[in-house]
Amino acid sequence: MLETVGQVVVYSIAGCPHCLAAKKTLRDSGVPFIDVPVDRFPSVQNWLQEKTGQTSVPQIFFNETFVGGNDSLQRAIKDEEEWNKLLSDIQTNEPKEGALNIPHPSEATDAAASEFVCENDPSAPIVEELQESGILHDHRTSLFSSTKNVFSGHHFIKWIMRAKEVDEKEAHSIGQDLLSKKYILPLQNDAETNLLNDPKVYYRLNDTSHSSALNAGPTQKCKLGDAGELSEALRKTMLKLTNDHISADGKVVNYLEMRNAEEFDNYVKMSKELQHVAVEKLSQDESKAFFINIYNALVIHATAVNGSPSNWFSRLRFFDKTSYVIGGHTYSLNDIENGVLRANKRGALQFFAPFGKSDPRLKTSQMQVDPRIHFALNCGAKSCPPIKTFSSSNVNEELRIATEAYLESDEALQVDEDQGIIRLSSLLKWYSSDFGETLDEVLQWVLQNVAYPKKKAALQSVVDVKKYKHFRFIHAWAQYQHALAG
Structure with missing residues (x-):
């Protein structure tokens, strides 16, 4: 030494x-x-x-x-x-x-993984009683399909009044509680969020036993508080797992060891509680932070379980098929990025928007795109933003920091003043409509958001006099590769 x-x-x-x-x-x-x-x-x-x-x-x-x-x-x-x-x-x-x-x-502040304590939800036993109530049945939804474990709002109210010896008002309150906690879901996608005492309005159990989502299966039926706190706890736990199993030189994550770790099992159990999160009730900022955290954690979870995609087709499938059940509905990585965070816009190689007009997930879409989310969903720069977990109370400041950190890297922006050449990350090409309608608008957006004085001055000198002769894009598929390191 x-x-x-x-x-x-x-x-x-x-x-x-x-x-x-x-x-x-x-x-x-x-x-x-x-x-x-x-x-x-x-x-x-x-x-x-x-x-x-x-x-x-x-x-x-x-x-x-x-x-x-x-x-x-x-x-x-x-x-x-x-x-x-x-x-x-x-x-x-x-x-x-x-x-x-x-x-x-x-x-020092405590940046360790947030401890998730599962308190039993007193409403959960009613779901078990409902399964044995005898009011569940198969319901034909079209000529060729039917749904299992269905019941009408009217039959539920009658059953709960009898089973719990309560009046209609209390029975309705119990049903509304189960609906708000996503233990039961409306069968019709456009149904009201209030439980209706109607023999023609049907509900179903939130059953994920046949889902391929990585957090499918029985939950611990925990009493959930703040959805943002759950997403931050999941993200911090995944960051700790990554940090515990990454090589000393930062080049390789041992996903096999990670998958076999006890803390990974705890993470999986915790992730199942997402099934009961009422995400449609989150504010725009709360939803933005929530889904950024979940997206980044899900990428690592999927890689630990299924391994890294090895070719172009498997990469497309990875982002299209890797999913969690959140609030009773399945969200793939593409659904989160394009359907929610990009305000239901078509992604690369997509012919249609992820969510149709009657899709209940449409309620979780952002009202408009915040382009900075692209630099929060794991970037491919040779440096890291000092923010890894996003909070609902400070998400906009955290996105500013993440954006500035990315744009100061050569993987994001290069300016050759003498030659009049500007090079930008391909991320800004793939999602150019999020940053501006024209090339000039995209460059103005970058100019407004880059903070590194040297690069800002160089870009300003070229853009102001519109003297750039060439505009090139830097290949940015490393975004995915870096995502696997958390």
Whole structure:
């Protein structure tokens, strides 16, 4: 180990593969360092951006010398003169007091996986009684199909009044509670959300026993509180699993070990509670944060269970077939991205919008597209945004940070002022309508949202005088590959 009087500081977050790669490089080189996890010290984020002009992590300092991210560190090591200069600095010079932000451990917030405590829902036993009530039957919904375990609102009210010895008002309240908690669902997709005492209005049990969704099967029938808290707990648990099973250099996740871990079993049990979340009641911001977290967790869950897609066709199938049951309805990855977060717009290679006019999932769609969601659904940059889990109370600020972190990378934006060439990530090509109707509008959107001063100034100089001669897209299928690292 190198003897030093100075200090090397790495600003990182848990589970960031590029952070892990940088720290392994330093360890292999015998360079001691201080690791400051900015996800546990949120106050450091603003300081770091003011100091470096950058939002992403890792960010590395040798005393007061700002090296940059992992790519910059690797380049410095290959440059013998530059590397020796950095080492000489920390071997001979003590750090200047207050030059770097190194918070005291007592200031840390708890960024660990949220503990999900399953309290028994007192309404759940009624569902078991309903299954034995004798009022369930098969109901023909068309000439060629029928639905099992169906009952009318009228028969339910009569049964519950008799079984619980309550009046009609209380019976209706019990049924409404089961409906709001998604234990029972209206058979007609366009039915009202209120339980109706009507012999012609039918309901069904929320039964996922025949579903291929990864969270299908019996739930623990937990009493659910805030849906956002459940989604954050799921996301944080999956991040911890990824962090526990990723290689020291950040390149490989051992999904077999992850799948066999006890905590993974706990995650699967927790994910089944999504079946009873009333997502249509979430506000726009709550829904945005909820579905971003669920999408990112589902990608890792599916990879741990089914492995990584190996070709173009299997990748398409992965995003189209990988699904969770949420609030009684099945959502694939494509449904979440295009149906919900992109306000029910057609995705790549899709001929129609994901949700039809009578689809009950349409109620969960965003009113309009927030283009920044594309940089929250796991990006392919060689750096990480300092945000991995999104909260309903602060989702817009978190999306701003994630967007700025992505746009500062060369995988997102490159500007050659001399040649008048702008290169943008293919993400902005695939989803160009989310960013603007014309190329100029797309560029203006990027200009408004890029925060890294060097790139902003370069882009401004080219766009302002409209002198760009060439516009190219950077291949961005790495988005999927990086998604597998959380």
